[in-house]
Amino acid sequence: MKNTFTLVVTLIVAQFSFGQLVINELDCDTSTQESNIDTQEFIELKSNTSNFSLDGYVLVFFNGSENGMNSSYLTIDLDGYVTDVNGLFLIGSDQVSPFPQLLIPVNTIQNGADAVALYQGNWDDFPDGTLATIHNLVDVLMYDTDDDDDIDMINIFNKHPNFTSLQQISEGSKDNTNSIQLNNNGTYSVKTPTPRQLNDGSGVQLNGINISIAQNQYTEGESFNITFTTEQNVTSTLSFNILLHNGTFNDSDFTGNTSLTIPTGQNNTSTTITLDDDVEDEGDEVAKIRFDNLPAEYLKLNNNIEIRVVDNDFFVAPFGTPLNPTFGTVNSTQPTTYYNNLDGLSGANLRQALQNIIANPAVVRAQTYADVIGILKEADQNPANSNQVWLVYLEEGRAKLDFQTTSNNSGKWNREHTFPRSLGGFGDIEADEIANGKDIFWATKADSLRHANSDAHALRAADGPENSSRSNQHYGQYIGPTGNQGSFYGDVARSVLYLDIRYNGLQVVNGYPSITGQMGDLETLLNWHRNDPPDDYEMNRNNVVYTWQFNRNPFIDQPDLVEYIWGNRVGQTWSQPLSIKKNKLLNVQLYPNPASGTVFIKGLKSSAHVEVFSIESRKIKTFKSKNNKPLELDMPNGIYLIKITSEGKQIVKKLIVSSSK
Template sequence: MKRIILIALLLISGFGWSQVLLINEIDPDSPSTDTAEFIELKSQSPNFSTDGYILVFFNGSSSGGDKSYMVIDLNGYTTDINGLLVVGSTGVSPFPQLLIAQNVIQNGADAVGIYQASINDFPEGTLATQTNLIDALVYDTNDSDDTGLMALLGQTEQYNDNGTNANPKSIQRYVDAMDNITFAAATPTPRRENDGSGIVINPITISVAQSQYGEDAMFDITFTIETAPTSDLNFNISLDNYGFNTSDFTGNTSLTFSNGQNSVTTTITLVDDTFDEGDEVAKIRFLDLVEPIVASNDYVEVRIVDNDFTVAPFGTPVNPTTGIVQSTQPDGYYDSTNGLADVALRQALQDIIADPTIVRAQTYADILAILNEADQNPANSNQVWLLYTEQGRAKLDVQTGSNNTDKWNREHTFPRSLGGFFDIEEDEVADGIDVYWETKADSLRHGNSDAHALRAADATENSTRNNQHYGEYNGPTGTLGSFKGDVARSVLYMEIRYNGLSVVNGFPNVSGQMGDLATLLDWHRNDPPDDFEMNRNNIVYNWQKNRNPFIDQPLMVEYIWGTNVGDVWMQSLGTAENELGEVLVYPNPTNGRIFISQLNTAADVEVYSIEGKLLKHFNAIEDYIDLDVASGIYLLNITTGNKTTIKKVIVN
């Protein structure tokens, strides 16, 4: 390149080909869900190694302060036959050479820079700098200019994406015949020269009719090439992904486009084995495409639903059972609470469940593993049970990106914004059951990852609940309310476990306070613990080495918040003295008639709605009763003498 041209380039853009690697195109907002955002780099020569270079993204918002929010290491990558390297998510077509998650490139006013440096040189929150800077671009999506960010990066212009959902655009670099460099917004062209020049690539698209198949199914994978080859084109694919491999299917994975042929299909037959492996995901990907043949899409996922799931011996929360799952509390676990009342009882209970020499805190990332076990759907071991929507959902459908449709995520029963919880960088690492933090009653931060107060929930419904107090939020319409006692005991546990939290009447707007206490007490009384909740308590105890006492000893709630405040607590009050033994109510669900067995004498039976309204009262029952109520879920309060038990019944 002649010196006069190089000088012109430097004057116009600030960076020239002497830096060998440039920002060629960026699409930070395409479409509004950001599933196809990308950045494209260009090297002066094709097949250029980007070892030693990094991409640094800067947040130009007032809260971002022109500091870095993401760094991408370019070590191990090379540009293609046109000198292009696309960094983007799986929604970009043709497929990027370097994959990143969706919706991580901010829309602007922001910036991105190429540095000849190490990722260790740019910890999160590093102020934009020109040190070791190779090229930079300040951009926006119809935002005001960030003059401070431009000055920090030595730029004189900010470029506007200016796209819409109907007409997505990217910011593209152009060089005219005089080697003048300009930028303009135009239809995105990932992996293709912006001006249409260069070697023409030929993408292949992977197509599958469905995204989910049963374990015993057959399905076709069709491959379509943009331009039919003029000679036979051979390529290989793989479906392997973690536990899913060639033992799980049969079918041809070595394929050929014949001369002049635009498509080829292979049929995959899934192996119906007898192993409960859980649902798996086949990931269809190309193994050996040679440029200019490239992937239009890649890593196409197909859910394989395992038909060998197991069913627990106990019921779901909407078809509950009791007495099957026994508490795994150690002998004498609650003995120190005997003979105490009021504040002393609270303190003794906290000393048990917040004992810093025993109790453990796990990371927020570990919660996903805990929920997969603790909230497993009793009717299908490949699913979690969703708290508010009262349904099972595949464990694989956990939310990992911005899309929350038909996904599940972690719901704080005591919302973070009300409790003042927060996480730290180490919380992003799932390091397993044997790695943990010491924790105590003052460790309020650990409330963020306390599994007793986290549940699997439909992601959309979780957003609907947001940070509402219970009583403000009463669950989706049309559900049975099977979650109500569970969340009540969960929230009450949090008040005892952590200093700084309290449950009060009403709907307070005070940090650390949550309501409504009266509602939660009502929910606790009318939806007593069942086997699902006891099993959950046992599993969380295995991880955290503490229990929710109000599942093991539900009557204790009355001695701390309810009708027995100030009375002396004895563990026997929560068991034999006040509760009936193994009374059985069947069939359940029922069409109306229920039988009550293992009564030693006649019993009185009160029938309540799930909201706690008394509907009917039967005296001196010895065998069965006809409920004569509409379809729904009901609570039976069965009393003999001074002993009582509550059973949940579903009427079809």
């Protein structure tokens, strides 16, 4: 049955309500106004004496869903912790106020029908997937958010001889603002949450203290104030210390007073912190402002306040971003004989020989999905700022620090599979969540489709929300966010074409198939490849991934191979160019850009064939040009691709048409 509550409802539940330690309060479903992510959820324990040691206790969360099968999904080891002066111990995220004594990530506690149980034991007694048990059980709370009762879970815990008539308690409907609170007589009430306060309003009233700053980001060399304010004036001088160090950010990175005092009868103090402006590129860092030795009679209303410290000593690469590409600056690091076995081959033989190179089980390495984060920070580094990654679809930089680690992807970047996992039929595998570094890897071969999940040639740094917008759409269905300049078109085309060769079971085809292992649209991708040739950014990326995986994307090194396998030279015999470093790009300029309707090509030594494409790679017009003769475009405002071919060379330029008419 469901248990429905209005304002306050009590249920008689026989359990260890007056034992040494009980589950005092649970809030499983409280989100902030600006998101539907449960940032305010918490669980509170209560001991019958103050400052009670929690050594020897563990808190275990059980999933009562059909898939969860009443097994554990989170275990918290309580060794080393003690309850406060009121006997309370609060567990929650750093978004909960007052600040918890033990932190867990936001959105961790499931909404139910589930259970949380307190045991005497060790953390390793409850690996993930452990079936709910009454062995060494101290207390249990079964709960939901207006879900049907989990009879199997109830029956498991009712077998304990000290528990009778256990019921599943509802916190309220989804997205409620309630918590489940234990009453002194062993019943439960559902009402407004009271973290770090006794549920009956008794006990020692603690004076809360808050940390405040003007903003959450500063650049090296800047100063900022930190203000500390108590809820009531202090009755005696309050002295405390603060810490700011976190990871690579340490005491050498700032100056300022970290020992503070609030005089008797007052309620605030502040300090000024100055960030050291050094000449070393340490990358952006995060300082964490937190209390060090706050007296027990004071309550931290917040803590671990993060400040982004932007390093102004970032490195600028000698090559351009995909929006402002350069060519010929970055050379391929492929061995001179890397593609020799392709010479003289065509058709299926050429395809197989290419797979033999990039999927060679004696050479090629597969890394974990967690390792890909580090690979992307290096391979997708923004050429204009070494402290950022370049976002593939959004076509801009974002701080490397802003990698998505929770369910909230706003303002974050994550790993985008150019060949979506749901289309390819691959996903996370065992140990994929462990970042081992370059020297620990899996052996892999063409049949190791599972390793496509972490193949860095097919993964890109992407804006979190835009990654979600792309979802599992085929290219052609998805052409990027509104207003994009298509700087990623050729890159993603070569990425998925690489996967077609690298793994048996993956194929790029025409159209938008619904067959697992197939992806489209081949015609679109061929056009993208032709009209957005490999630039220095992509070559550098290929070189970086090669240091990890010991294989390369051949369509970046040898872009003409695409035509011999899928394009206009299928069946013809491949012959490797004499020099992989020879620049086959025209050295010409297209101006003005933006243009109102007339453009010129500067630097032509002979006649040129000029093709105009839409940003979706649809050919619109063709021109012949000679001696810098003006081209009258007569096209609507927008972004276009201009392909110029002359002297056996070619180049693709992006042109913005912006008429004032």
